[in-house]
Amino acid sequence: METKKTSKGKKDLKEQNNRKNSSASFQGLIQVYTGEGKGKTTAALGLALRAAGHGFRTYFGQFLKGQPSGEILAVRKLSGLITIEQFGRKKFLKITEDFEEEDYKLAEDGLKKCLEAMLSGKYQIIVLDEVNVAVNLGLLKEKQVLEFLDRKPADVEVVLTGRYAPESFLQRADLVTEMVCRKHYYEKGVRARKGIEK
Secondary structure (H helix, E strand, C coil): CCCCCHHHHHHHHHHHHHHHHHCCCCCCCCCEEEECCCCCCHHHHHHHHHHCCCCCCCCEEECCCCCCCCHHHHHHHHHCCCCEEEECCCCCCCCCCCCCCCHHHHHHHHHHHHHHHHHCCCCEEEECCHHHHHHCCCCCCCHHHHEEEEEEECCCCCCCCCCCHHHHHHHHHEEEEEECCCHHHHHHHCCCCCCCCC
């Protein structure tokens, strides 16, 4: 008896073929960039840039961010190798403010899109930018991110960035880098600058 391939079945087959075509010798690990110091997103972008030099594709999901930034402009010039999607409102969210239903929905939808990207077979690196903060603020549950990590294919590298990484993320990671702020020009009143912080 012949069975018809459903569109979901075709999609699964395509994802498997994409996965087979990625580098067989690439072992994907889990990295966490956390801490009070500047440079967590910048470090993840540097990794994506280095990977692009080798033809690797990176999916960069930005939680809590919806504002224009230099990295989005730069990625347009590297289209095909780095994809950035933002899962935040246009305004900057402060830790002290009450969140709206939209903020929770954006974070949930963002994690789903990151999962789809990770399982698609198209990307060697998946960055969940500021996901640690999203968990700390309660927009996502720690368990949801751990379940995301449980589904990580062996040949995909995952990077979690943001302050306040929970202990469970640190335990799961193969590499943890903590940025320590020794001195910051914000303390002198220097605002976020185009091309440096945004």
